Amino acid sequence: MNVADALIARLQEWEVSRVFGYAGDGVNTLLGALRRADGPDFVATRHEELAAFAACGHAKYSGEVGVCLATQGPGAIHLLAGLYDAKLDRRPVVAIVGQVVSTALGSGYLQEVDLHALFKDVCAQYVQTVFAPEQALTALDNAMRTAIATSTPTCLIIPHDVQKAEMPDELPHSHGVVPSTATSARPRITAPPEQIRAAAEVLNAGRRVALLVGRGAAGAADEIAAVVDALGAGATTSLLGKPVLDESLPWHTGVMGHLGTTASSELMAHCDTLLIVGCNDPWTEFYPAPGQARAVQIDIEPRVLGAKYPVEVAVSGDARQALFDLLPLLDHNTDHTWEHQIHHWTGTWLALAEQRCREQTVHANPEFVVRELSEYLPGNARVAVDVGSATYWYARHLRLPPAVPAHVSGYLASMGCALPYGIAAKLDAPDKPVVALVGDGAMQMSGLLELITIAERWQQWDDPRFVVLVLHNGDLSEVSWEQREMEGDPRFPASQDVPSFPYADYAELLGLGGIRVTDSAQATIAWQRAFEAAHPVVIEAVVDAATPLLPPLMPDAKADTVYGALAGEADGKAARDRVDRQRSAETGDHER
Template sequence: MARTVAHVIVDALKELGVRHVFGVVGDALNPLTDAIRTTEDLEWIGCRHEEAAAFAASAQSQLSDTLGVCAGTVGPGSVHLLNGLYDAAKSRTPVLAICGQVPLAEIGSDYFQEVDNDLLFRDVAVYRATVSSPDQMPRMLESAVRAAVTQGGVAVLTVPGDLGDQELGEDRPTRFALAAPRTRPEDPALLEAAGLLNSASRVTLLVGRGARGARTEVLRAAELLAAPMVLTLKAKEGFEGDNPFQVGQTGLIGNPAAAHALDSGDALLMLGTDFPYRDWYPTGCKVVQVDARAEHLGRRVPVDVGLAGDVGATLRALLPLLEEAPDRTHLDGARERFAHWEEGQQRLADPGHEHRRSGRLRAALDNRDHEIRPEALAAAVDRYADEDAVFTSDTGMATVWLSRFVSMRGSRRLVGSYNLGSMANAMPQALGAQLWAPDRQVVAFCGDGGLGMLLGDLMTIRTYGLPVKLVVFDNRRLGMVKLEQEQAGLPEFGTRLDNPDFAAVATALGLTGIRVTDPAELHDGVRRAFETPGPVLLDVLTNPEEVAVPGKPTVAQGWGYAIAKVKEILPGRED
């Protein structure tokens, strides 16, 4: 019996191991959703906004290293997918978006809701095409999936509304052939890199997510080179726990030890990272970079030796060429600085710190109302969360506090919009993560601004009974924007949020809502949130004046902050 276009798609998704398709139903998608309805082991997840659907699919893809799938119907339904798809594209994770279109005969006539999807998705997708005949299937689907998986990106397949239920003239099984090669550089390049690293006296490693599959080899390289290891945010997962070489992150969310480890080295070995912030790279040192994508080599910092290849395969060939460093001063000094910084951070996270002399002095400057410190909230979450918890975080200050106070020990996982930097990603990504791992604890670090953007998909969490724990850093501000304004010498403007009681909103929507306003009740509130079955929203009112000091604070930033504070107390301050 001949299959329809919709059934070809659905059967192929099941064959690929896809378990969920996220989207909002609509007329052009009816053949697809009906095919999903009658297919075992493939579930349609009806979201309240297509952007949330795309974020959820992106999170599942990043966590599983397999294809994520979302869908949007004609026109606005497809347009709404864009932000979540850009997150997938910037994260270089494979996502297939199935988009509806007006009837085939009406394409190009400015029909109701018609949007040129092939043009709309040109920038975000590695593959985009509109099915114009049933006979193009399954070849067109194979091309879309193959492009998404092998290139690590988004593929958009547009299906006109009158085509999904048409039968194929000649049906055949799908053939994807998705095996990816593991390449390494030629021996002369490896010898050159080894010579540079062996001749250096102070080597520092900068390790990114691209090295995640080569943990053993990366740790061995750090051991041989006696090199402190600076981690990008996406490398926390996989490299932070049980690692005697790591010194945390660099950049605005980083710490002085990591910044010093980079600046004091005479050689930098970059492994699987495209860390974008040029100002945080060291100057005057030799650089070796290993990356699977040759186009990444040297695009952030000048590179002396560029090695295009898989990090694991490259290191396995490079390690026998490396000599053991005779001096561990550089590593030991960096680790001592890092330990000292961590001790200071833990003091800030202690709710009792406000009652000590240094804490009282600090509170007089930035927390006169003695509100809950966001550091204390993040540290409490770290304490009570499971050792295999999956974390997501909204872009902004929520990510800063997660970066500094949550350890990716055990088998913990981490997902966020760390390349696109979108707001509103944490909650929908947690939705996708919980469906991917129904038996694991999923914890979302939500900014109040981000949560408010896609608040409607709390109802999706309720509908599917997903036991996610949403931790809201409720400072009534767009906190990162506030800090950026003040560091530039500008008074805070436009960042204040007139928030509802998010816990009450969650309760009204059928979730458990817990609201904490007193620092003395913080640990009890976090503990209750994690012990309560089912979905929980923990709304914690945190100090809006909290400042996250970067790893290398500049005089200009400090002066700008002082000027901004003066302007804020003069007439004209936003009330």
């Protein structure tokens, strides 16, 4: 048995189900070991970056460690974006990377790159080069354990000659040889009682309590609902926290932030007490103004406590357990004034959202197209969301069934994540339908490539449904609206134009289904047909590029900046009219 065979056998001991990667001579020995072994499954993506995104997606949907494999030099470099996605969203991923033969290191050899330097930031918790067979299993175990313990990516670098070296049958019991085991365990972190009591004192003193819920509160929906009920509070979520709570509840104001709802903005602007649960959302300008609200933060990660908002009480522990311990100490609020106000804001937002979705547009209304998915999304589906306009419409308009997981590249906010995420979700649960929401920019960046992977594999799935919505507006629209809002500059066509492409026809060329939607009325039947199909389907929705991607309750000064930018665009009137109508509806000022 060589080192490569031993490493693959060790991955089996760690119960790694699949490895995402791309072939190259620097990992040929590892690929040979994968061929000989009965697992893990090797999933070939069309590019190493997509392998790393898929590994991150596997970690997000399964809760397990994602593993990716790439050769030395360019292959290793291509992994970086997906690994940074895992680092910033705190997901365990192990990258196994080939390297030139150890005798050539430092000589300027073909494809030689200082891989330790390359990965030292993205895999800061653990990067190790294996130089001897006796080191290999311990290094892999440490990479796996560290990824699990720190929820971050780690990296194992294996020169080609070491992969081929003979693995000793038994490690010698001698100085300098460290034995290891393929095992790890997570601790249960319980907050100290004094922190729970201090949190209860602050919350009981509040009269207008709001909860900001993030991904770290996953699994605590019942406890959150009980806290809301006791305090007569309202709750909003971060983008990553959207799947945590049932958005049909009257006290749930939706997602907060730039891509959030008016109800969430009102909740944050008027609360006097804020309970932050498992959330480290970066949109600090959408939090309550400093000094407005007393704050309590619950998080299992001490480094984020007080990192985005001044908190009076920090509670370090598991969110669900901390809320469970907190509940008996809460006074039940019998004044329902604040509760009624929250319900009013929520109802107002739902009416505004319906109005926006029903607005007539030149092409299909993207808000309606995504909202309509709510009516047909199966209760056992998995959702992958790309970065761009699709993120906004997902955040504001898609009503997720309870317990349906949905993921997006959160802190890195990288385009091109949805298709590899969706593939990872599907391979993890081939009996469940998957939906990917993608803009045309992200689809051209990498999504078209991964449709090939879907076409290659879909007939192996128990449930073949994999629906890809492409929002085809010919514009990098999030960038265009950011340019108008933040820079006050008109849209720059040379930078933001997305060339037209026949996405539905391309899907059919690959043997998949393709449906083209050109007006809103066609969206309903498109979703119906897609979920009834016995194969993956691409819905190409030709949508209106003038639909604003702007924050809720936008201040007048910022609106004036947007208006100034649109005035410099030859075809900016349609977008300006849309902004006018949205702002008038939000404020009730119909004479603007």
